[in-house]
Amino acid sequence: MGQDKGLLIRGKRTWVELAYDRLTNVCSQVFVSVRSEQAELYGRLFIPDVLVVDARFDVEGPMRGILSAFDRFAADYIVLACDLPELEDSAVAALVSARVENPQIECVAFETEHVEPLCALYGQEALADLSQSRTSDFSLERFLKSRRTLFLRAGPFAAQLRNHNHP
Numbered sequence: 001m002g003q004d005k006g007l008l009i010r011g012k013r014t015w016v017e018l019a020y021d022r023l024t025n026v027c028s029q030v031f032v033s034v035r036s037e038q039a040e041l042y043g044r045l046f047i048p049d050v051l052v053v054d055a056r057f058d059v060e061g062p063m064r065g066i067l068s069a070f071d072r073f074a075a076d077y078i079v080l081a082c083d084l085p086e087l088e089d090s091a092v093a094a095l096v097s098a099r100v101e102n103p104q105i106e107c108v109a110f111e112t113e114h115v116e117p118l119c120a121l122y123g124q125e126a127l128a129d130l131s132q133s134r135t136s137d138f139s140l141e142r143f144l145k146s147r148r149t150l151f152l153r154a155g156p157f158a159a160q161l162r163n164h165n166h167p
Contacts, residue, residue: 033065081118107149
């Protein structure tokens with residue numbers, strides 16, 4: 001896309017603020033993972049305790065942010081990409097409800113025509129194992145498929161899960 005999607009505006013809020021708002025409605029603690037070159041700009045939007053500057057350089061892509069947050073605070077996580085500005089609270093709540101109703105499940109993810117690893121709940125045990133993964137052809141989608149993951153049909157959330165990788 002050529003620009004930082006988290007800083008795009010929808011209404012009066014940035015996309016990252018919209019994602020943060022979604023998570024604060026169902027989570028007791030929310031982190032925003034950023035690359036070091038984003039820290040100053042995002043520091044204008046969030047207090048320092050919310051920001052997690054990527055510290056894991058042994059992995060690439062979204063996994064770097066996920067594991068940097070997990071290294072800071074080991075817990076279950078809802079991972080939510082900022083490029084889902086149309087996502088509603090009910091979609092995030094569905095992930096949590098599915099996990100509460102199925103405590104033996106490690107992860108919960110939506111499934112559209114493919115698995116949605118950047119709008120998913122990852123259990124602490126799964127994240128600990130993910131932290132040890134070191135394959136060059138790693139895929140979060142394959143990781144979710146290899147775990148005890150409950151895949152939710154996107155159904156009414158399918159349109160909300162359309163990411164915006166192109167202007």
